[in-house]
Amino acid sequence: xxxxxxxxxxxxxxxxxxxxxxxxxxxxxxxxxxxxxxxxxxxxxxxxxxxxxxxxxxxxxxxxxxxxxxxxxxxxxxxxxxxxxxxxxxxxxxxxxxxxxxxxxxxxxxxxxxxxxxxxxxxxxxxxxxxxxxxxxxxxxxxxxxxxxxxxxxxxxxxxxxxxxxxxxxxxxxxxxxxxxxxxxxxxxxxxxxxxxxxxxxxxxxxxxxxxxxxxxxxxxxxxxxxxxxxxxxxxxxxxxxxxxxxxxxxxxxxxxxxxxxxxxxxxxxxxxxxxxxxxxxxxxxxxxxxxxxxxxxxxxxxxxxxxxxxxxxxxxxxxxxxxxxxxxxxxxxxxxxxxxxxxxxxxxxxxxxxxx
Amino acid sequence: xxxxxxxxxxxxxxxxxxxxxxxxxxxxxxxxxxxxxxxxxxxxxxxxxxxxxxxxxxxxxxxxxxxxxxxxxxxxxxxxxxxxxxxxxxxxxxxxxxxxxxxxxxxxxxxxxxxxxxxxxxxxxxxxxxxxxxxxxxxxxxxxxxxxxxxxxxxxxxxxxxxxxxxxxxxxxxxxxxxxxxxxxxxxxxxxxxxxxxxxxxxxxxxxxxxxxxxxxxxxxxxxxxxxxxxxxxxxxxxxxxxxxxxxxxxxxxxxxxxxxxxxxxxxxxxxxxxxxxxxxxxxxxxxxxxxxxxxxxxxxxxxxxxxxxxxxxxxxxxxxxxxxxxxxxxxxxxxxxxxxxxxxxxxxxxxxxxxx
Numbered sequence: 035x036x037x038x039x040x041x042x043x044x045x046x047x048x049x050x051x052x053x054x055x056x057x058x059x060x061x062x063x064x065x066x067x068x069x070x071x072x073x074x075x076x077x078x079x080x081x082x083x084x085x086x087x088x089x090x091x092x093x094x095x096x097x098x099x100x101x102x103x104x105x106x107x108x109x110x111x112x113x114x115x116x117x118x119x120x121x122x123x124x125x126x127x128x129x130x131x132x133x134x135x136x137x138x139x140x141x142x143x144x145x146x147x148x149x150x151x152x153x154x155x156x157x158x159x160x161x162x163x164x165x166x167x168x169x170x171x172x173x174x175x176x177x178x179x180x181x182x183x184x185x186x187x188x189x190x191x192x193x194x195x196x197x198x199x200x201x202x203x204x205x206x207x208x209x210x211x212x213x214x215x216x217x218x219x220x221x222x223x224x225x226x227x228x229x230x231x232x233x234x235x236x237x238x239x240x241x242x243x244x245x246x247x248x249x250x251x252x253x254x255x256x257x258x259x260x261x262x263x264x265x266x267x268x269x270x271x272x273x274x275x276x277x278x279x280x281x282x283x284x285x286x287x288x289x290x291x292x293x294x295x296x297x298x299x300x301x302x303x304x305x306x307x308x309x310x311x312x313x314x315x316x317x318x319x320x321x322x323x324x325x326x327x328x329x330x331x332x333x334x335x336x337x338x339x340x341x342x343x344x345x346x347x348x349x350x351x352x353x354x355x356x357x358x359x360x361x362x363x364x365x366x367x368x369x370x371x372x373x374x375x376x377x378x379x380x381x382x383x384x385x386x387x388x389x390x391x
Numbered sequence: 392x393x394x395x396x397x398x399x400x401x402x403x404x405x406x407x408x409x410x411x412x413x414x415x416x417x418x419x420x421x422x423x424x425x426x427x428x429x430x431x432x433x434x435x436x437x438x439x440x441x442x443x444x445x446x447x448x449x450x451x452x453x454x455x456x457x458x459x460x461x462x463x464x465x466x467x468x469x470x471x472x473x474x475x476x477x478x479x480x481x482x483x484x485x486x487x488x489x490x491x492x493x494x495x496x497x498x499x500x501x502x503x504x505x506x507x508x509x510x511x512x513x514x515x516x517x518x519x520x521x522x523x524x525x526x527x528x529x530x531x532x533x534x535x536x537x538x539x540x541x542x543x544x545x546x547x548x549x550x551x552x553x554x555x556x557x558x559x560x561x562x563x564x565x566x567x568x569x570x571x572x573x574x575x576x577x578x579x580x581x582x583x584x585x586x587x588x589x590x591x592x593x594x595x596x597x598x599x600x601x602x603x604x605x606x607x608x609x610x611x612x613x614x615x616x617x618x619x620x621x622x623x624x625x626x627x628x629x630x631x632x633x634x635x636x637x638x639x640x641x642x643x644x645x646x647x648x649x650x651x652x653x654x655x656x657x658x659x660x661x662x663x664x665x666x667x668x669x670x671x672x673x674x675x676x677x678x679x680x681x682x683x684x685x686x687x688x689x690x691x692x693x694x695x696x697x698x699x700x701x702x703x704x705x706x707x708x709x710x711x712x713x714x715x716x717x718x719x720x721x722x723x724x725x726x727x728x729x730x731x732x733x734x735x736x737x738x739x740x741x742x743x744x745x746x747x748x
Contacts, residue, residue, distance in 0.1 A: 038741050070434040072449070077427040079453040079460070081500050088500040090460045092429070094449050096436040103436070103447045105464050109498040109505065125747055129504040133743035137496070137505065141466040143438050143445040147486040148466065148494065155746035188747050378741070384395050386490035389512035390482055390545050391465065 035379035037368065039152035043376045047367040050195040053164035054171070058334055060362035061168070063099045065335035070096040071292070071358045078112075086113045086126065095358030101143050102365035104357050106154055109135040118211050120255040140364040148385040150368045150377070154360070155188075157367070161359045162352065163192030164199075165291055165330070166270045169350030170246055171200040172333045172340035173287060174268035178245035179204045184237055184257050185250035186210035186219035189272055193248040198227050201246065206231045209240040238262065249276035260284050263347050270350040277349065285349035287341065290327045292356060327351075392736035394725065396509035400733045404724040407552040410521035411528070415691055417719035418525070420456050422692035427453040428649070428715045435469075443470045443483065452715030458500050459722035461714050463511055466492040475568050477612040497721040505742040507725045507734070511717070512545075514724070518716045519709065520549030521556075522648055522687070523627045526707030527603055528557040529690045529697035530644060531625035535602035536561045541594055541614050542607035543567035543576035546629055550605040555584050558603065563588045566597040595619065606633035617641050620704050627707040634706065642706035644698065647684045649713060684708075 048056070063069050072094035081088035091108040111128040114121055127134050136154035141147065170178075178201045183190050186208055197203050206229055210216040216233035224231035234240045241247050241262045247269040249258055256278040258269060263281055271277045282288055330350070332338035341348055371377050405413070420426050429451035438445035448465040468485040471478055484491050493511035498504065527535075535558045540547050543565055554560050563586055567573040573590035581588035591597045598604050598619045604626040606615055613635040615626060620638055628634045639645055687707070689695035698705055728734050 038737075040741070041744055041746060068437075070436050070447075072432045072434050072447075075429045075432075075451060077429050077451055077453055077460075079427050079455045079500060080425075081455075083501075088453065088455075088460070088503070090427075090429075090451055090453055090462070090498065092449055092451050092462055094432060094434055094447055096434055096445065096447055098436045098438075098445075103434070103445070103466060105447070105449055105462070107462050107496060109460060109503040111503050127745075127747075128502040129743045130502070130739050131743070131745075133740065133745055134747055135498065135503040135505060135743050137742055139464060139494070139496075141447065141492065143436060144440075145485040145487070146445070146466040146468050146492040148492060151742070153742070153744035155744045159746070380395075380737075382487050383490065384397070384735070385494055385508070385510070386486045386488070386492050387398055387510035387512045388484075388488075388490055389398060389516070390484075390491055391493040391510075391512040391515045 036148045036382045036385050037150040037371055038378040038380060039150055039371055039376060041153050041156035043371060044152060044156035044367055046376065047370045048160065048363065050160060050163060050167065050192070050199045052366070053160045053363060054167045054196065054199055056363050056366055057161070057164050057168055057359060060097055060100065060358065061331050061334045063097065064358060065331040068098055069358055071356045074354060074356070081111055083111060083126070083128070086111050093355065093357035095356050095361040096143060097358060097361040097365065098143055100362045100365035102149065102361045103141045103143055104361035104364050105139045106357050106360050107137045108154065120253050122252050123254055124252065138360045138364055140361070140368055147382055150364065150371070157360060157363055158355065159189060159192045161355060161363055162189055162272055163196035166193055166248060166272065166350065166352045167196030167200045168330055169270050169289060169352060170197055170268060173289065173348040173350055174201055174246045175266055175341065175344055178268065180243060180245045181206045182240040182244035182247045183208045183250060184240060184247065186215040187250070187252065190219060190250040191223055193250045193272070194223055194227065197246055197248060198229065203229060205229070207234045207240040207244065208232070209234050209237045251276060265345045265347060268348045268350070270352055272352050274351060274353045277351065282349055282351070284347065286346040287348045288327055288351065289333060289349070290329055290351045291353055292329050292331065393505045393739045393742050394507040394728055395735040395737060396507055396728055396733060398510050398513035400728060401509055401513035401724055403733065404727045405517065405720065407517060407520060407524070407549070407556045409723070410517045410720060411524045411553065411556055413720050413723055414518070414521050414525055414716060417454055417457065417715065418688050418691045420454065421715060422688040422694070425455055426715055428713045431711060431713070438468055440468060440483070440485070443468050450712065450714035452713050452718040453500060454715060454718040454722065455500055457719045457722035459506065459718045460498045460500055461718035461721050462496045463714050463717050464494045465511065477610050479609050480611055481609065495717045495721055497718070497725055504739055507721065507728070514717060514720055515712065516546060516549045518712060518720055519546055519629055520553035523550055523605060523629065523707065523709045524553030524557045525687055526627050526646060526709060527554055527625060530646065530705040530707055531558055531603045532623055532698065532701055535625070537600060537602045538563045539597040539601035539604045540565045540607060541597060541604065543572040544607070544609065547576060547607040548580055550607045550629070551580055551584065554603055554605060555586065560586060562586070564591050564597040564601065566591050566594045608633060622702045622704060625705045625707070627709055629709050631708060631710045634708065639706055639708070641704065643703040644705045645684055645708070646690060646706070647686055647708045648710055649686050649688065
C-alpha cells in the first residue's frame with residue numbers, strides 16, 4: 035500500500051529533536067559520500083493572474099542508509115508585493131479551497147516502490163528549523179540563553195523550537211513589523227515552550243545582547259546589518275539575503291548549509307553580488323567568497339571546526355533545502371506512520387506499472 | 392478532484408496521430424520560447440540486490456499554451472546484463488506484484504493544483520514513437536513505403552504506429568535476435584495496422600532497400616552500421632548508441648531530438664565518444680559535432696531545412712525524453728479523461744495544503 039499522509043499526520047510523527055538527530059546522521063552519511071543530492075531546479079512560466087508567475091520547483095535526494103529516496107515538488111503561483119518598502123516573494127494559495135501545492139514523493143531504494151505521498155509544508159518547516167538548529171549546535175555558544183527571532187510567520191516557530199532543542203534558551207525577543215503578529219507569536223510560543231518571550235518594536239531591540247539571532251522572514255532584502263553583530267553572537271538566516279553581506283563578512287566563522295548555496299538561485303540572482311562588498315570609502319573589501327565557504331557537512335564530518343572561543347561571531351547561512359533531507363526524514367516518518375496506522379492507504383498498483391517504461 | 396489514471400486509461404485517450412499533432416504544436420511553442428524544459432536528472436545509489444543500482448530520474452516541463460506542467464519520476468532497480476554479447480540496461484520489476492515504478496504528476500499552471508497522477512509507461516511509449524514520427528515527417532521521403540524495425544519490444548510497436556501515422560507504409564521487415572519475438576511481433580502488428588510484415592533473421596535483411604529504419608532496442612551497443620546506409624534512407628534511434636557514429640557521420644542530414652542530447656547522460660557517458668570518429672586508417676575523420684547538431688524544434692520552427700532531395704540519407708537521433716512532452720500530452724489526455732469519466736478521483740485536498748511551505 036502507498037500511504038497518503040497529511041501535514042497533521044507528519045506533525046505527529048517526529049519532534050524537532052528527532053529532526054535534528056536525523057539530519058545530523060544523514061549529513062554524516064552525505065559527507066562520507068553515501069548519499070545523493072540532486073539540487074533544486076526552479077522553472078518559471080506565465081500564468082493568467084496579473085503580476086504573477088507560475089513556478090515549478092523540484093529537488094531529488096537519495097539516502098541509502100535510510101532506504102529511501104524523495105522528490106519534493108512545488109507548484110506555485112508567485113507574486114512579488116512590497117511590504118513596508120521591502121519586496122517579498124509571496125506564494126498565492128490559488129489551488130481549490132485556497133490552498134498551496136507542495137508534495138513529497140517517497141520511494142524505497144530497495145525495490146523502487148512509492149512508499150508515501152505527503153504535502154511538504156509540515157516537514158519543510160521542521161527541516162528548515164532543524165538545519166538552523168544544527169548550525170547553532172556547532173556554532174552558538176554552549177551557554178547561550180537569550181535568543182532573538184526576526185519574523186513571526188510560519189518558519190519562526192520552528193526556528194525557536196530548534197534553538198530550544200540544541201541550547202537551554204531562557205529568554206526570547208521577537209521582532210516582526212506587524213505588532214499583532216509579534217504579540218500573538220510570543221503568547222503562543224511562550225506557552226508552548228515555557229520560555230519568557232517578549233515582542234519588541236525594532237530588530238535592534240530584539241538583537242541587542244542576544245546570544246543567538248534567527249532571521250526567519252520571507253524578505254528579499256536585508257534584515258540583519260553589520261552594526262548589529264556583537265562578540266560571541268551567533269546569527270542565522272533561512273533566506274540568503276536576510277543577512278547583509280557586510281555583516282556576513284565581519285563574522286569570524288561563516289558556514290553555509292550546503293553546496294547549492296554557493297550558486298545564485300532565481301530568488302537571489304537579482305540581488306547585489308554578495309561577493310563584492312564595498313566599504314564606506316568605496317573600496318572593495320575582503321570578499322565573502324561564497325564559492326569556498328564551508329558547509330554544515332564539513333562541520334558534522336569534522337573537516338572544519340565549529341566555535342573555538344566565546345568571543346567569536348558566527349554566522350550560519352541556511353538557505354536552500356534539498357530532496358535529501360526529505361528522503362531521510364521522510365523514511366523515519368513513514369516507518370512511524372505505519373506503526374501508528376496513520377494516513378490513507380492506496381493500492382501501490384495505482385502508482386506502479388506492468389510495462390517497462 | 393485529482394485524477395489517478397492507469398496506463399490502460401491513458402491508452403484509451405489519445406491516438407498516435409494525436410500525439411504527433413500535440414508534440415508538433417508543443418514544440419512550435421517551445422521553439423518560440425513559450426515553454427520550459429528542465430532536463431532530466433539521473434541519480435544513482437546503492438541498493439541491496441547484487442549487481443544492481445537504485446536509480447531516481449526526474450524531468451520537469453511547463454507548457455503554458457496547454458495550461459499544464461509535469462514532473463516525470465522513475466524509481467528503478469537497474470541491472471546491466473549481457474544479451475547476445477551486447478550489454479543492456481534492464482530495469483527489474485522489483486516493486487510489489489513485480490512491477491516497475493514510473494509516475495507523471497500533472498499540475499495546472501493557472502492555479503497550481505495537482506490535476507492528475509498516472510504511471511508513465513503508456514504515454515512514454517507513445518511520446519517516444521511520436522517523436523520519431525515527427526523526425527520521419529520532416530526527414531523521410533514523402534513516398535516512403537517500406538520500413539525496417541530493429542527490435543520487437545515495448546517501444547517497437549509505437550515506432551511502427553508513428554511511421555504509419557506520418558507515411559503510407561505498406562511493407563515492414565522486423566529483426567530481433569529472438570525468432571519467437573520477431574514472429575509474434577509481426578503477427579500482432581500486421582493484424583493491428585493491416586500492413587504486410589515479415590520477420591527476418593538479420594538486421595541487414597531488414598534494412599536492405601528500406602525507405603525508413605527505426606532502431607527500437609534497449610541495446611547499449613551499436614545496432615545500425617555505416618555500411619547499411621542507402622541513398623534516400625531515413626534512419627532513427629531511440630537510444631543514442633544504437634546508430635554507429637560512423638553511420639551518423641555519413642548521413643547528409645542529422646537531427647537530434649532536443650538540446651539535452653548534446654550532452655552525455657549516465658547511459659551514454661561510458662560509450663566511445665561520439666564526436667571522435669576514427670577511420671580505418673586510424674585518422675580522426677570529420678566529427679559528428681553533437682554540440683551543434685540541429686534539433687527537431689529547429690525543423691518545426693522552420694529554422695532548419697528538412698529533406699530537400701530524394702537521394703539524401705537522413706538521420707534522426709531520438710534519445711532523451713522531456714517533462715515538457717508529458718506536460719503537453721498529459722494536459723490533452725487529462726481533459727479527455729474528465730470528459731470520458733475515466734480514472735479514480737481523489738480529494739485534491741490530499742495533495743495540497745493550508746500552510747505556506
